[in-house]
Amino acid sequence: MSELLNPVVLSVLVLAALSLARVNVIIALLLAAVVAGLAGGLSLESTFSTLVGGLGGQGETALSYILLGTLAVMVARSGLAEKLIRRVMPLLRGPRAMVLFGIAGVACLSQNLVPVHIAFIPILIPPLLTAFDRLQFDRRAIATALTFGLKAPYLLVPLGFGLIFQGIVAEEMTRHGVEISLREVPLAMAIPVAGMVVGLAVAVLVTYRRPRVYAMPGIGPAAGPSAGRGADDDVDASSGDENPALRWGRGDVAVLLGLVVTLVLQLVYGSLVIAALAGILVVFLARGESWKQGDPIIDRGVAMMGTIAFIMLVASGYAAVLTETGAVETLVEAAAAWIGDSQLLAAVLMMVVGVLVTMGIGTSFGTVPVLAAIFVPLAVSLGFSPLATAALIGSAAGIGDAGSPASDSTLGPTSGLNADGQHNHIWDTCVPTFLHFNIPLFLGGVIAALVL
Structure with a gap:
């Protein structure tokens, strides 16, 4: 029982309890850091000086998020995402399962090729609710497809948000004494993501394949002016000729060029800071946006991604406090003695810790x-x-995004699917995504740890 008094254990328990009690994650991290520092023999002043000193550990990642948020605002302002979606959606007509897999595919693009994160959902989903309900789609299947697209790409593909996430994994492992390159992280995540693919297939083809009837399909004040019609009702979704707002202009070309530059420079330099900054400059120089609009655009970018960026900074400081106490080594020795030589038991316990911490915080990155x-x-x-x-x-970090009520990967799908008030956040988004993604991630993480 003495291991329960270890500063790291006490701190993680406090962090999990506060997070599950819906305490703001930044406050929870700060309080958990205080518990770790004081329990580890540090003074309050030393605890906070160590925490502040550790903030720089994820400075580049936080800056990447801010710049990517700014680029996402530019995409949203231009209407480019809506134009691209209008041209892609006609290709998704067909069997129910193929449409759902197509939605998952479109969502995947939001993490790398067109890095707008969840901003595409209010554009894509509410106008399609009428069509979905007329065809009696189960919205839980749609939520599962959307969450898959918001999670799987960054776990596996080192572009866009994937470059950020996998970069954090490689950087933090190297920081704590285990060298691993960014290019190796996708290999490590292949088995867990394969589990997610299986989970998506089960959700679409088995769990939610039966028709589901909704009382008032696609009608609701939050759905916007186009909510009363479905994808099939568009006059010409591929050309947008009946809607001048969907016609392509110089601004759209400028933003598209900025996205191409961002994508290419990620591959060349492996740095999202360089790539996103260059993409933003291209949009300005090509007059996709006026330089005078720089302040409001960046303000919105900070508002969109600033909270996550700051969470990552504080999390880095919290990790520095855990390390400074010296309690990590003590915990490792005690755990190794208790676990013995069983890597299976160790992997399971580590994944359990991941579930407790990340489900409460709701962000895998942080x-x-x-x-x-x-x-x-x-x-x-x-x-x-x-x-x-x-x-x-x-895998343990990824569990924090699916199934957590506080995660963007569940809040985003709910915001679109509940436009008419007929989709429950917990039971129709969080529970389905937890069952179909977190269980495969848990098992996939354990299996990968034993075979790699």
Whole structure:
């Protein structure tokens, strides 16, 4: 029982309890850091000086998020996302399952090719509710498809938000003594993401394949002026000739060029800061946006991504406090003695810790520094390979996005599907995504840790 008094254990328990009690994640991280510092013998002043000193650990990541948020605002202002969606949606007509897989595919693009995150959902989903309801789609299947597209790409593909997430994993592992390159992280995450693919297939083809009737399809004040019609009712979705707002102009070309530059420079430099900054400058120079609009655009970008960026900074400081107490080493020694040589038991316990921490916080990006501070030393002591360690950290962190009531990956789909008040956030989004993605991620993380 003495292990329960370890500063790291006490701190993580406090963090999990506060997060599950819906305390703001930044406040929860700060209070958990205080518990870790004081329990580890640090003074209050030393605890906060260490925390502040550790903020710089994710400075580049936070800046990447701000710049990507700014680029997303430019895309949203131009209407480019809506134009692209209007041209893609006619291709999705067909069998029910194919439409749902197509929605998942479109959602995948929001994480890398057109990095707008959840901003596309209010554009795509409310106008289609009438068509979905007329065909008796189960909205739980649509929520599952959308969440898959918001999660799987950044776990597996090192572009856009994936470059941020996988960069954090590689950086934090290296910071704690295990060298791994960015290009190796996708290999580590292949098995867990394969589990998510299976979960999506089960949701679409088995769990939610039966028709479901909704009382007032597609009607609601939140759905916007086009909510009363479906995709089939568009006069010409592929050309937008009947709607001048959907015609392409110089601004659209400028934003599209900025996205291309961003994508290419990610591949060339492996830095989202360089790529996103260059993309933003291209949009300004090509007169897609006026320089005079720079302040409001960046303000909106900060508003969109600033909270997540700051959470990552504070999480990095929190991890620094855990390390400074020296309690991580003590915990690792005690855990290794208790677990023995069982890598299976160790992997399961680490994934359980990941569920407790990340489900409460609701952001996989912000929890990687916290998990790495604990997982990396323990994984080394038990002989896990760098790939296995990355799989454990990535999978445990990824669990925080699906099924968590506080996650963008669940809040986003609910915001679109509940436009007419007929979609419950917990039971129609969080529970389905938890069952179909978090369970496969849990199992996939454990399997990957044992075979890699």
